Amino acid sequence: MARDMGVTVFATSRKSLRKSELLDRGADYALATDDEDVVQIIDNITKGRGVSIAYDTVGGTVLAQCLASVSEGGSVFSYGAQSSTDLNATRADVPLGALDQRYLTFVDLFELIGTPDRFSAAKAYIPEAYSRCVLKSWIDSTFSLSDFAETIADMYISNRKKRNSIDLAGAVIIRWRVNILKNT
Numbered sequence: 001m002a003r004d005m006g007v008t009v010f011a012t013s014r015k016s017l018r019k020s021e022l023l024d025r026g027a028d029y030a031l032a033t034d035d036e037d038v039v040q041i042i043d044n045i046t047k048g049r050g051v052s053i054a055y056d057t058v059g060g061t062v063l064a065q066c067l068a069s070v071s072e073g074g075s076v077f078s079y080g081a082q083s084s085t086d087l088n089a090t091r092a093d094v095p096l097g098a099l100d101q102r103y104l105t106f107v108d109l110f111e112l113i114g115t116p117d118r119f120s121a122a123k124a125y126i127p128e129a130y131s132r133c134v135l136k137s138w139i140d141s142t143f144s145l146s147d148f149a150e151t152i153a154d155m156y157i158s159n160r161k162k163r164n165s166i167d168l169a170g171a172v173i174i175r176w177r178v179n180i181l182k183n184t
Contacts, residue, residue, distance in 0.1 A: 001125075003028075004134040010042060010051065010069075012062070025138070033062050042069040050074060064094045067102065075103040 002009050003026050011027035013019065019030035029045060031038045042051060050071035056063045056078045066076045113119045129135040 001129065001135065004129060004132075007053075010045075012038065025136075033058075033065060038065045039068045046071075053077070055079070064098075067094045067098045067104065070102050072101040073103075075105060077105050 008029075009027045010029045010031060011022040011025075012031045012033050013022060014032065014034045016032040016035045019032060022030035029041075031041055050069055052071055052074045054066035054070050054074070054076045056066045056076060059078065063076070063078055066078075070076055126135065
């Protein structure tokens with residue numbers, strides 16, 4: 001979606017192993033938060049300007065990296081990490097100067113769906129963007145519905161050896177597309 005709006009996309013993963021995947025999916029730059037100095041790389045690429053907007057879904061050190069990478073007057077949107085029971089994920093140790101003239105917003109899904117105009121615009125954008133092939137679906141892995149709970153538990157208990165996450169938003173979009181097909 002960001003590329004559709006003309007934005008340069010810096011995508012992150014914890015490890016370098018997934019960088020090529022991020023580039024294949026449309027990122028302009030792929031960075032590994034655990035393996036690279038993300039702040040320095042972004043500073044070099046942007047010639048010291050930083051990014052206008054950073055979107056964080058992890059919290060902790062990644063949130064601190066986002067704050068240090070955003071330009072003056074820029075914004076960091078943090079989604080989800082503040083509801084974590086992991087105190088390290090909810091803490092961001094940053095110099096106070098990193099917050100000067102920057103905006104930090106904690107957002108959740110209800111801020112979108114609770115605002116009818118924004119929610120309507122988002123619902124209209126998704127099929128329109130799909131029709132232009134701006135949004136693309138991909139299947140990372142498959143498993144039976146009966147194995148869903150076991151797969152989720154295995155992903156988190158086994159120290160995330162399979163994949164970091166399952167895109168439940170993608171599942172909602174797939175369900176939406178199936179419902180559209182059923183109704184046509």
